[in-house]
Amino acid sequence: MTALVDEAPAQNLQQTAVVPRPSSAVVVRSAYKQYGQTAILKDLNLTIPTGKIYGLLGPSGCGKTTLLSCIVGRLHLDSGEIKLKGKHISDIGYMPQELALHNELSIKETFTYYGYIFNLSNDVIETRGRELKELLKLPSYSLSLNEISGGQQRRVSLAVAMLHDPKLLILDEPTVGLDPLISQSIWELLLDLTSNEGKTVIITTHYIEEAKQSQMIGLMRKGTLLSEASPTELLTSCNCSYLEEAFLKICQNQVAETNSFKIPVKQPTRRFSYARDLPPPPLLNNTLFTFGRFKAQVCKNIYLLRRNIPFTLFVIFLPLIQTVLFNVACGHDPKHLTLGILNDEPVSQTGTCSLMQTKNCFLDGGVPVSCLVLERLKEKTFELVEYSNSDDGQYAVSENKSGDSFMFRKKLQ
Numbered sequence: 001m002t003a004l005v006d007e008a009p010a011q012n013l014q015q016t017a018v019v020p021r022p023s024s025a026v027v028v029r030s031a032y033k034q035y036g037q038t039a040i041l042k043d044l045n046l047t048i049p050t051g052k053i054y055g056l057l058g059p060s061g062c063g064k065t066t067l068l069s070c071i072v073g074r075l076h077l078d079s080g081e082i083k084l085k086g087k088h089i090s091d092i093g094y095m096p097q098e099l100a101l102h103n104e105l106s107i108k109e110t111f112t113y114y115g116y117i118f119n120l121s122n123d124v125i126e127t128r129g130r131e132l133k134e135l136l137k138l139p140s141y142s143l144s145l146n147e148i149s150g151g152q153q154r155r156v157s158l159a160v161a162m163l164h165d166p167k168l169l170i171l172d173e174p175t176v177g178l179d180p181l182i183s184q185s186i187w188e189l190l191l192d193l194t195s196n197e198g199k200t201v202i203i204t205t206h207y208i209e210e211a212k213q214s215q216m217i218g219l220m221r222k223g224t225l226l227s228e229a230s231p232t233e234l235l236t237s238c239n240c241s242y243l244e245e246a247f248l249k250i251c252q253n254q255v256a257e258t259n260s261f262k263i264p265v266k267q268p269t270r271r272f273s274y275a276r277d278l279p280p281p282p283l284l285n286n287t288l289f290t291f292g293r294f295k296a297q298v299c300k301n302i303y304l305l306r307r308n309i310p311f312t313l314f315v316i317f318l319p320l321i322q323t324v325l326f327n328v329a330c331g332h333d334p335k336h337l338t339l340g341i342l343n344d345e346p347v348s349q350t351g352t353c354s355l356m357q358t359k360n361c362f363l364d365g366g367v368p369v370s371c372l373v374l375e376r377l378k379e380k381t382f383e384l385v386e387y388s389n390s391d392d393g394q395y396a397v398s399e400n401k402s403g404d405s406f407m408f409r410k411k412l413q
């Protein structure tokens, strides 16, 4: 078993109860995750109340994205537990840190594609799309994603996460690189969604001060949660005016505690060797086929093919050309192919097959079999060059219609 790095356990300012609150939208208990030999999440506990914005803060590389990926089921925990209030994938809207959109699709086509995935009707997609376009100040519907800026693409990605009106929104750095006014309008939208529509939002951000608008803040460092409290509680308990300052103090306290008491990190209660022993994903999906997804994929492929006419023509006409070439090349008799035949069977005194003989059956001693074969070959398109055995030597030369000479070697007796 790999020893996990020694870190102080999380000091939850607000609550350390193991039993989740009944209204919690997400509960994570004793979460462990490692990549290779490196532990990324270490005994992480986190509780996200329903109907609130939960700001997950922490320095780059502390494991925020890994945690969110485990919550949405993209990654599996090595041990521990994640419980979600929602049971279906459509209860979650996830905006990943890296943009996972098709750059060739237009904004409208992107909405249609993701709308179909979540079984939305065309009318709902149209109405929700227009609302989100307005709210998030998106550019023209007809522009494709590779024609708009990175910030605009992030807003399209946010709109896609919100399109199906999920109960839980998981947003990985939605405001990075955005105009402060647009960032502020996004925060206002999120506040409205939580206070008026009872949605829950988990948001990660590098801008610690903007997270002040969350109702709950989780401070993460090196794979553990240092603190989980409301912004006011954090500021009061640390006696600070700014969250940055409070975060710094909490980190310093953690380092001091680790150094003075050498607090060992709690080891995982269970370690697993086989994939089948891994904790179950938070959302179970037992469906083999979803019509909405199928429709979305077909639709997306049609959009992409429409964008690339030469490729589409190639895809349609290549099988056509292949079929014609196959039919021309295979299954025909070769034309103008000179075929020489050395007939060792005595056929007649003149050494040639007589047409008269073909009237009799060869079993009655009438037509030699070789003559029948030759008759059939003459019906074909070969140019036959015949030579019959007349015992006059070991070689014989003959010519075809074009005047080419052929030499047959007689079989030695």
Ligand SMILES: Nc1ncnc2c1ncn2[C@@H]1O[C@H](COP(=O)(O)OP(=O)(O)OP(=O)(O)O)[C@@H](O)[C@H]1O
Pocket: 035, 040, 058, 059, 060, 061, 062, 063, 064, 065, 066, 067, 097
């Ligand atoms: N697929 C992977 N294989 C190996 N290591 C990985 C993998 N993905 C992430 N890591 C490592 O896990 C650690 C945590 O990464 P993660 O993306 O969760 O951090 P983060 O807190 O979201 O950082 P940021 O704020 O910069 O996005 C990093 O050290 C990263 O190098």
